[in-house]
Amino acid sequence: MNSSRQSGPLRRVDVGDVGDIALGAALLGTGGGGDPYIGRLLAASAMRQCGPVDIVAPEDLADDAFVACAAMMGAPTVIVEKLPTLAVLDAALDGLEQRQGRAVTALLPAEMGGINSLMPLALAARRRLPLVDADGMGRAFPELQMVTFNLAGHGASPLVMAADTGERVVIEAATSAGVENLARSAIVALGGSAAITCYSMSGAAARACVVAGTLTCARAFGRAIREGRSSGDPLALLLRSLSQTPHYAHHAVLARGKVRDLSRRIEGGFTQGRCVVQGAAGGCAIEFRNEYLVAESSAGATLCSVPDLIAVLDEDSAEPLTTDQLKYGQRVIVLGMSAPAALRTPAALEVMGPAAFGFRHPFVPLERLHPHA
Amino acid sequence: MNSSRQSGPLRRVDVGDVGDIALGAALLGTGGGGDPYIGRLLAASAMRQCGPVDIVAPEDLADDAFVACAAMMGAPTVIVEKLPTLAVLDAALDGLEQRQGRAVTALLPAEMGGINSLMPLALAARRRLPLVDADGMGRAFPELQMVTFNLAGHGASPLVMAADTGERVVIEAATSAGVENLARSAIVALGGSAAITCYSMSGAAARACVVAGTLTCARAFGRAIREGRSSGDPLALLLRSLSQTPHYAHHAVLARGKVRDLSRRIEGGFTQGRCVVQGAAGGCAIEFRNEYLVAESSAGATLCSVPDLIAVLDEDSAEPLTTDQLKYGQRVIVLGMSAPAALRTPAALEVMGPAAFGFRHPFVPLERLHPHA
Numbered sequence: 001m002n003s004s005r006q007s008g009p010l011r012r013v014d015v016g017d018v019g020d021i022a023l024g025a026a027l028l029g030t031g032g033g034g035d036p037y038i039g040r041l042l043a044a045s046a047m048r049q050c051g052p053v054d055i056v057a058p059e060d061l062a063d064d065a066f067v068a069c070a071a072m073m074g075a076p077t078v079i080v081e082k083l084p085t086l087a088v089l090d091a092a093l094d095g096l097e098q099r100q101g102r103a104v105t106a107l108l109p110a111e112m113g114g115i116n117s118l119m120p121l122a123l124a125a126r127r128r129l130p131l132v133d134a135d136g137m138g139r140a141f142p143e144l145q146m147v148t149f150n151l152a153g154h155g156a157s158p159l160v161m162a163a164d165t166g167e168r169v170v171i172e173a174a175t176s177a178g179v180e181n182l183a184r185s186a187i188v189a190l191g192g193s194a195a196i197t198c199y200s201m202s203g204a205a206a207r208a209c210v211v212a213g214t215l216t217c218a219r220a221f222g223r224a225i226r227e228g229r230s231s232g233d234p235l236a237l238l239l240r241s242l243s244q245t246p247h248y249a250h251h252a253v254l255a256r257g258k259v260r261d262l263s264r265r266i267e268g269g270f271t272q273g274r275c276v277v278q279g280a281a282g283g284c285a286i287e288f289r290n291e292y293l294v295a296e297s298s299a300g301a302t303l304c305s306v307p308d309l310i311a312v313l314d315e316d317s318a319e320p321l322t323t324d325q326l327k328y329g330q331r332v333i334v335l336g337m338s339a340p341a342a343l344r345t346p347a348a349l350e351v352m353g354p355a356a357f358g359f360r361h362p363f364v365p366l367e368r369l370h371p372h373a
Numbered sequence: 374m375n376s377s378r379q380s381g382p383l384r385r386v387d388v389g390d391v392g393d394i395a396l397g398a399a400l401l402g403t404g405g406g407g408d409p410y411i412g413r414l415l416a417a418s419a420m421r422q423c424g425p426v427d428i429v430a431p432e433d434l435a436d437d438a439f440v441a442c443a444a445m446m447g448a449p450t451v452i453v454e455k456l457p458t459l460a461v462l463d464a465a466l467d468g469l470e471q472r473q474g475r476a477v478t479a480l481l482p483a484e485m486g487g488i489n490s491l492m493p494l495a496l497a498a499r500r501r502l503p504l505v506d507a508d509g510m511g512r513a514f515p516e517l518q519m520v521t522f523n524l525a526g527h528g529a530s531p532l533v534m535a536a537d538t539g540e541r542v543v544i545e546a547a548t549s550a551g552v553e554n555l556a557r558s559a560i561v562a563l564g565g566s567a568a569i570t571c572y573s574m575s576g577a578a579a580r581a582c583v584v585a586g587t588l589t590c591a592r593a594f595g596r597a598i599r600e601g602r603s604s605g606d607p608l609a610l611l612l613r614s615l616s617q618t619p620h621y622a623h624h625a626v627l628a629r630g631k632v633r634d635l636s637r638r639i640e641g642g643f644t645q646g647r648c649v650v651q652g653a654a655g656g657c658a659i660e661f662r663n664e665y666l667v668a669e670s671s672a673g674a675t676l677c678s679v680p681d682l683i684a685v686l687d688e689d690s691a692e693p694l695t696t697d698q699l700k701y702g703q704r705v706i707v708l709g710m711s712a713p714a715a716l717r718t719p720a721a722l723e724v725m726g727p728a729a730f731g732f733r734h735p736f737v738p739l740e741r742l743h744p745h746a
Contacts, residue, residue, distance in 0.1 A: 083655075118494065165551075166544040166546065166547045166556060167544070167551055168543075168544075168545040169543065169545070169555060169559075170541075170542065170543035171540070171541075172540065172542070173540040173541075174538075174540075178538075178539075178540055181562055182542060182559060182562050182563070185558045185561060186562075189554055189555050189557075189558035189559075190555070
């Protein structure tokens with residue numbers, strides 16, 4: 001039986017599930033996190049070679065399990081051009097196990113958005129390790145410290161970085177922001193992207209701080225979009241699927257229209273810019289830094305703000321578009337979704353709220369901005 | 374008996390020797406390598422606390438000894454302003470020993486020039502380790518791969534970097550130039566300077582590739598300048614002392630006069646620039662990148678070129694001046710010295726000859742440029 005027919009939490013992921021997970025991960029990538037297409041190819045290839053991946057619910061992690069995150073780091077624009085390989089993720093995991101003197105017993109996605117939802121799946125297949133149905137944000141974020149693990153006091157250090165040219169860098173710092181700072185400069189020296197492993201911790205620690213069930217969510221959202229395409233209304237099925245989850249129950253269509261203005265640049269290892277969508281019923285401007293961060297109305301009112309999620313979907317297919325895929329004149333739907341509760345606490349907002357990205361407005365939850373959505 | 378009264382190879386270094394070694398190291402620093410003054414304070418303080426340091430001749434290293442280099446890395450201008458500490462060198466050595474799973478049995482200076490001649494001495498005192506009377510160049514150079522160890526096939530990898538803010542970075546790369554590239558970007562992220570340990574190797578390996586006796590040379594040159602100041606002609610005593618060494622036997626006064634032009638900037642972690650010395654008997658322009666690299670006559674003829682050594686001395690005291698200490702109007706002597714033979718082979722010239730610094734002229738040994746000096 002194809003495991004994609006399951007309707008409850010995922011217990012196993014096979015080749016047949018990868019497409020839906022990638023599609024759902026693109027939605028939760030909120031424009032960033034890198035195009036999941038490449039991760040999808042790598043995960044499918046690893047599973048064809050090594051078989052399906054066992055999925056473990058965070059509550060089922062043993063206290064003495066040893067979990068770690070594996071991901072690609074760098075500007076999405078670069079990751080897509082300089083194709084990542086499983087060998088380089090493998091090398092980063094080897095390095096972490098050597099440094100910690102201990103074998104990893106399960107992999108944990110750091111972000112359930114974009115390419116980094118698929119890379120841990122691919123590596124789990126290759127290493128025949130279980131994958132935890134959870135992540136550190138329930139979306140994608142551009143910086144290492146922006147995860148619930150860090151908020152709970154589990155640092156990114158030691159971080160191991162491996163490059164396709166054979167270099168390996170181990171970074172230790174007292175704070176995850178310090179690790180981010182050093183890792184970002186190493187990434188630039190390594191040509192813009194590299195594989196990393198970090199946030200290694202016990203099963204007990206992970207259980208207490210992850211955003212649970214997000215792999216299951218990604219698969220459900222991807223499936224809703226896919227099935228909706230057959231029935232002719234992918235947005236309707238997606239919105240229904242969102243309503244059924246604990247994390248993303250609130251949502252609102254922020255704008256429908258054409259991409260009218262678009263500026264995009266790569267700076268400091270990030271893809272940054274602004275996009276304006278103009279429709280008959282009004283317009284919306286979106287600021288992005290790898291991910292879509294803030295959407296404002298033409299009159300300057302905040303429509304949705306980080307850590308809540310903003311997705312830009314192709315109007316016909318509901319395909320989630322990354323900031324790299326935006327094109328002038330494209331007909332799109334801008335969708336706002338509530339973030340998992342763990343991202344909205346005062347402590348979380350300091351690390352991943354509007355101010356952490358240089359915006360001055362206070363965070364207002366989506367459901368208060370759109371009470372009738 | 375003060376060990377500074379010894380006239381043969383050094384066997385022990387005590388507080389009383391540190392001043393002479395620092396003065397000689399400033400000469401061999403050829404303008405770079407960082408002002409040895411700070412290293413002198415650290416070494417003296419460590420020896421007052423922990424006692425003198427045993428010096429081991431490279432030929433006396435056991436095959437299974439385990440040696441490593443410890444140094445400060447960064448723009449000299451920054452190192453002097455952001456004072457290095459012994460604690461940070463200690464942390465870098467701890468990190469290397471952890472990474473290599475083995476205790477270091479002797480420290481090896483990487484460069485016998487500037488502050489990094491004194492830092493291994495200070496760390497050797499603190500850790501009660503012997504110090505090898507040798508280095509990897511018999512001078513100072515700005516980049517990690519510019520050592521005889523690398524020429525002999527012993528890589529800088531793994532390199533451990535420690536910062537006073539607690540960060541630690543381990544870098545592994547196939548080539549020492551690759552390590553340099555990553556380390557330089559990390560240095561910038563760490564604020565411009567950090568302690569490093571690298572080039573760990575066996576006693577047998579070190580014995581076969583070091584430039585031997587350079588700590589003894591530094592002490593002898595420093596003593597000559599100091600004693601010459603009492604007798605009124607420090608330059609004469611220094612030149613006599615140079616003539617008595619295997620490595621620096623050829624030398625020539627390239628110019629005497631005033632500093633007339635001086636441009637200096639910090640770029641990419643290096644102190645770079647150009648200085649023109651004008652005297653009655655002609656002028657001389659010196660290009661530098663941390664170290665003085667090439668001296669040319671006013672007519673554009675090469676007077677001395679890297680890897681041969683160029684020192685700029687205060688005319689009265691023969692105090693060697695770093696590129697940071699140069700001042701407009703200063704009266705100076707520009708001195709050229711032959712480099713150790715290991716730096717002049719075709720393979721060495723590729724890594725540390727004029728072309729490695731972007732100069733187009735071929736290397737011509739000092740004694741051929743100045744046959745009657």
